[in-house]
Amino acid sequence: MLPARADLLEEESVTTCKIEAGIFPGESDSIMLSLWLGLRALRNNRHCKFLLYAERSAMTRRFRLAGLISVALSLFQALAQGLGATEPFSVRDGDRIVFYGDSITDQRLYTTFVETYIVTRFPNLSVSFIHSGWSGDRVTGGGGGPIDRRLERDVFAYKPSVVTVMLGMNDASYRAFKQATFDVYAKGYQHLVESLKKNLPGVRVTLIQPSPFDDVTRKPTFEGGYNQVLIRYGEFVKSLGEKEATMVADLNTPVVAALKKAAEIDSAGAKDLIRDRVHPGPGGQLLMAEALLKAWNAPALVSALELDAASGQVVTAENARVEDLKKNGTLSWSQLDSALPMPIDLKSQVVALAVRSSDVERALNQQTLKVTGLGAPTYALKIDGEDVAELSKDLLASGVNLAEFETPMFRQAKAVHELTLRHNDLHFQRWRNLQVPYERRAYPGLAKAVEGFDALEADVVADQRNKAKPATHRFELVPRQ
Template sequence: MKFRAALFALLFSIAAAHAQTLPDWGIGPFSRPASGNPVITPNPQSKFDDPILHAPVQWEALHTFNPAAIVRDRKVYVLYRAEDNSGTMQIGMHTSRLGLAESVDGIHFTRRAAPVFYPAEDDQKAREWQGGVEDPRIVELEDGTYVLTYTQWNRQTYSVGIASSPDLEHWTKHGPAFLTAAGGKYAKLMYKSAGIVTRLDATKGRLIAAKINGKYWMYWGEGFIHIATSDDAIHWTPVEDAKGDAIELLKPRAGHFDSTFPETGPPPILTNKGIVVLYNGKNATSGGDPELGPSAYAAGEALFAANDPKHLIAQLDQPVLKPELPYEKTGQYAAGTTFAEGLVFFHGKWFLYYGCADSLVAVAMAPGPQPPANVARGFYLRPEDRVVVYGDSITEQNYYNQFVQLYTVTRFPHMRVHFYDAGVGGDRVTGGWAGPIDQRLARDVFVEKPTVITIMLGMNDGGYQATTPQIDSTFKAGYQHILDSIKQHAPAARLTLIGPSPFDDVTAQPTFAGGYNSVMQHFAEEDRALAQQDGATFADFNPLVVAALEKAQSLDPRVAKLLLPDRVHPEPTAHWVMAEALLKAWNAPAIVTSVTIDAKAARITGSENTAIDQLKREGDTITWTQLDNGLPLPFDKANALTNVLLEISDIQKTLNQQPLIVNGLAPGQYALRIDDRDIGKFSADELAAGINLADYNTPMRSQAQVASWDVRDLVDAHYVHSRMRIQNAGTGAEDGGADRLQAFEDSLEDKIYAEAAPVPHHFELKPVTAAAPATSGR
């Protein structure tokens, strides 16, 4: 029987994969796994002491269906609706509670013995008893809070309830979503099915609630799909038309799978194509989709504009998932359902969790968005990218971009990337002394044929005063003009919008209430909203630099003042913190190399980003040769400013990890030598716990240091080159010949990548005699 079920699933998955060709914005095609479905089924053995009945109930005895899903701690968590065996045998007449299950592979789940969300003796009892809590959808906010939308059903009326949790197990109920909207206008409305718009966060690798134009957005309703907005994801207001009615975005379509009505599915996803809304459609008893049974539910997709979530761009005519297998077509809902409510990005794929005939939970999967084709472990940049770093005088300082370039060169020496600084002091979103914005973009950005553009503006746009509506509107309009111009002249370029670095209100008193840095933080939120609207990456320099200032202030206020000596322009130490923020947003890996050795067995038990050869053990001495694919950042603790950086930031932890772990050594001290250099002396326990080679003066760090000097020279050369363009000074190109400065820049770049190229290193680890002192070469 199991073989037949697996065969049927495989055949149906193959058929589904060829059922329709999706447009480039669609998610899919979905296919069911060959085994494992249904993933959650009823369990009459589960009992729960109900807080209202004060008696044990078989809370998931009859049906388990309609699931929400979220990724947490590298697992998929599913909140599923479970019906007990109370009430009459009729849909909606049992009590529903929400169970919680977790999975490391997205298919095989372990469940909690008791529900985690249920009707109780609380202020929502009148709305939830005896029908219960039904049909959840869930999102994660930026701060890690989980927000749940669900149906409150007391067997007389229903509404969308909102709840929040820090951990998926302890919940705070906030009541109906629209209770206070429009002066209570919607307080008695009967409505259900609500999904908050999300986005795929590149750094977190999972879906996070998205803000568009500064607000959260939620698609809601059955019969007609509507939309609402919120400032906090808790209290919601429906968007209305000119007559004051909630606008209708999706409606029934005759002859289609949604011919009776559409109903909101899982939380929609903001992509670079728009907002993909996956929804459930109910087929009409007559005049519907002839390939579906009467009243069957299937899942479809629609696309809405990223910058206007009300505007429908496209809608699929065919469902992406429909009842096909026996357990999807028979059960409590005899007409059959594939009722989609949970969608997560997990292990590089989309996992869609759906209810089967109001009885079971199943999963289907689809290919995820393709990562950059650069073998760089998810790093944002790609081979031969041309990165233009645009901004004002803080960018013109040529430090944070230099440090990002150094990281890219040393961590990915096989992947050549070209960087061009385009910072000019005093610039605003409208331009500055070097020309109005359109001239600046044409001369300093588009001429480089960029594939990546970063933008950091705002320090001058605020006027060093409290913001005003005029300042705010000028900034937003000017920034939007820049983005529109890039779309026109460099449409293939990938954008990273950067929240401006801080004005120092930490070591000196603010000059007005709230301080000028609050204006920078406000501009950062505007940048974030624009990034979400345009499908761009967002990086925020402000929080990390402020945190570093505060840490320095607590250690030594005199040192803290040196980080932004004029309160505006960061010194190189603070620029390293800014570079860290940008690299984090670009999913930069922390690992340089990682090696684990079993000394007793003389074998490698783990390695990353390196090739190891000629591992030998002679007595208690171990030797091997190592060819690394990357170099560490050259942080030298003998440099006082480097020590300040490492003390006020976590950059070594997040970007510069080179662990060497050696297990199975006899107790005692061991000396590590690389090539002809003594690195340090370590105990067997220290080596078993692991040492970070990036902390030490290794040949690899020296190699990176040499490359860093030439990266600095290259950045300086391009600065001169760009200033000659601004001043219309001759470089040879304007006379029809070769650009001599560009040729010089190219030669420096060749030199840098030659210096960063991997070379083999010989490692030796040997016991230290008892008389030898324990020292290290940090």
């Protein structure tokens, strides 16, 4: 929220406020015109960019203005938020993303969750992904070689437009904070970021504050606990990101919050989120993926449909196209969404616990169906003739998130995720079992072998993208007596 001009100190003032639809430098007519234009733009396109910022200039006098500007700005921001206006998703068409890190990235869990989200939520975006985590890595490098070799071979060679970096778990050495150890981390991280910028002009870097060491479900191993050390390292990462004008994602705070909530729900099950206290399993890494996607302004919307059963009319349809709506006791229609839901495996107890302990479904996975004007107390929801759920009239009237059910769309997204895992496994084999072990030997067949793996991976990626294309489904709401 921008401060009211009347409350500004003498040294600073707000001279210009911009909305994508208009500019208002202070006059009331201009302010109201810009508000009207901006709100009209938001109403016409809920996903338009909402840009509201202040330019500061030194002043020697205090503003004494009426409350119109403050009220107008407050009104606009409230209405804009109500209309669902957000900053645009950070990932762009044509991007190539490299995920760089240690063993937690090497697990290829949060990274593949992020990849599948992007592929299924934006099936028309052309984005490629390379997973370059190496177990044991620090900012100085590790088993894959010193940092400069790691970056040259495993990052620069792919010419990415986006690079994420998560390091720190190994760097702090699993001990209480030591300044000398931290200084190595700070110096090495600075070198890493400078190398990225020097060798990849224009690259968009996301620095990741390290994921937690679990001092929640088990007692700390020393006073204060190791995660407090990681938080301190993460604070440096945040400050470095601010200094270097990179994005920063906090993968520690939200996971710790979820661990605490999970421990209240199921103290034994909560330990399975990070079984060895270091490497999160699928449930914990799902929360990490959520945190990274949130930092990238990932939208929650899969699709949203509201129907009026009494009139047989479509009230609203977002990210969805509805045809052949029929009302003859059974309400039926054909629906083509523009995206697929995120395939979150709620049959896994640990994943289900992670979901219950977080806002991941609400934040990233909203495929809503709302139907008012129904007569019977209960309805069977069928999709393509298959029973999906029995839903009360009241629940349908308030809205149901279909992403939480095993629908044909969920199964399609799950198949996409399986291909995500498959192509990343192929890349891992090509990289770790061919390229790295034999890179210093002049075997004539090495280049051909690598090319063969790359070609096979490209085939799997093409299959992944083809399977991510949404299909039309027939929906039915059948009254139960």
